[in-house]
Amino acid sequence: MTFCYKKVFPAIFLGLPIVSFFYLLFNESAGSAPVFVLPFMVLLGFFVVRRYTADLADEVLDDGDTLKVRQGGLEQTVALRDIVEVSVTRNTNPARLTLRLTCAGALGDRIVFVPLSAASDCLPYKPNPLADELKQRIATIKATSMRQP
Missing domain, CATH: 2.30.29 (PH-domain like)
Structure with a gap:
């Protein structure tokens, strides 16, 4: 179960905003405001995930x-x-x-x-x-x- 908390959850939790960032970045019909918020969300999400999963024993x-x-x-x-x-x-x-x-x-x-x-x-x-x-x-x-x- 720890594998899910340490590997699967971070991949989904951080992967979706990254995919959204590139989609919005290369999609001309989307506005530019959400594009620049997503990297900060990913960065904050990375630190939160590290805080709660880095010290977990496998x-x-x-x-x-x-x-x-x-x-x-x-x-x-x-x-x-x-x-x-x-x-x-x-x-x-x-x-x-x-x-x-x-x-x-x-x-x-x-x-x-x-x-x-x-x-x-x-x-x-x-x-x-x-x-x-x-x-x-x-x-x-x-x-x-x-x-x-």
Whole structure:
């Protein structure tokens, strides 16, 4: 699904204004005002798309006590005990789940990904089930590691 957010959506979102620009530029019956607005729309759209998709991980796989994260050509294995905070940004579409790590790895000190959609995504004040499950598992791992001598 991340492929759609990182590749397909930007191609459509930025491609349509670019095609419209060239159509209006070479069409003599169109006025000149919209032609010069479109490059600014594409530029603004580019920065908005980069802001919301550049840091997304391509794939996050649950491997028990660790998560395997892939972003581009980089891969990192993150132990659940190394996660400090799990947060969900719900005011964006799609919702983004952010894992803040104790120390930076190959992908930095934050892992951001789009969790699979759940029925609760439509309800604005209902907690994200994946975030809740991760928080619970992290708390359990940290509690058991503190009890061991």
